[in-house]
Amino acid sequence: MNLGLDEHAHLGSPLHGWEPRCKFVGLMALIFAFSFVRDLRLLPAMLAVTAALYVASRLPFPFLLTRLRAPGFFLLFMAILLLFFSGSTVLVQVGPLALRREGLLELLPILAKFVSILMVGLVLFGTAPFLITIKAMRALGLPSILADMTLFSYRYIYEIGDDLETMETAMGLRGFRARRPSGRTLGVLASLAGTILVRSYERSDRIYKAMILRGYGRAPRRPDEFQARPRDAIALGGVLLVAVGFVVAELILRGFGV
């Protein structure tokens, strides 16, 4: 099962070798520290830390580029809203559109934070198999119902996706083309969605019975086997220090109003 994320989960890098629980705590702390930053002067440092982490993770650069494409539209919308409608100091006037200074100053941190958090997120979830990361989250206190549901849904998403593709092909072969939003089109697509749900429901029933036969819910769960070595803890300490550093620097810069 390859969902794109696990594609580079087995490369050898210090970040791949970092104990998953420590990695989760450290990088999530860094992500939230980044989201706290507003001061423009901290942005280069933030981007530098991000770049260093990404390089250290040995994740390929094209992997990052394909991941940046999806959220591009939302950012474009924000960029237009902020650049042309936020603030009063006009930098450049092009016809009826005026590029505004305040908007630009608001946009820069948004872009930098977006790119940094996305990259750290990729390092977090791209340097270990997804299942291991979820187990680490469970070991850190994620409620077991949530962890079980996450692992389960993850296991079946692409299988159900294949079902959808098969059904769409079958519909196409029988002459169905979704061109106009007519009542008939909507009815057929609703039946398609309904069939996906009903099939999954029926499958879940069989799976649950099979799981019961294998002892699901009876035997005490084996504790997840994670063991942090001293260097994992040191790395965690280092990353937490960087995260706290960003928060403190931001507070100082805000406090002094410089």
Place this chain on the structure above:
Amino acid sequence: MHIPDGILPVAVSAAGYVSTGAATWFSLHKINQKENPQAGIPKASLLTAAFFVASWIHIPIPPTSVHLVLNGLLGAVLGYYAFPAILIGLFFQAVMFQHGGLTTLGVNATVMGVPALLAYFIFRLRNVVGKDSLAWTGVFGFLAGAGGLGIAALLAAVILVTTVPSHLDVEAERAGIYAMTLAHVPLVILEGVFTALVVVFIQRVRPELLENG
């Protein structure tokens, strides 16, 4: 409805996590009250995956096509499992496809999940008027679907316009909220109709799937 990282102030992201924590706690509390809470997990998980996949179905609206949100339908079918299902779905979206974000997961889950829970309560009203009736199932399906997306769109618009561009004036903010909400009206109706059609289909084929509702 996938607010990415970096846009919202950290206080809003934190508030999103608090409300998501509260809604998750409430949902898990209700689930644990069931006789055998584990029995529902495979069903809810596969349906979570199925909803994720069903949202890939595109409705043609020339010259483009739209995909449906299905949070109202999710509420109607999954009941108290709807909030965890949406939280998990959005988590997958964020880490697999970079739709939404990790810091905004709480906000996004609240925006989509709380209306899903409300849709569940709306859909449950069909029990009062007769749950075996296809017509009433359709009517409450419409209300759940339209309500789920409508409330979510309103929440998202309010959060985005009031917290993001700090230099926008009050008038522009209000106009922004109205514009974003109005733009969603045709989608809300479409979502309502689609949800009604799906629940009527399920009521015909596998009525026990709607037992939660």
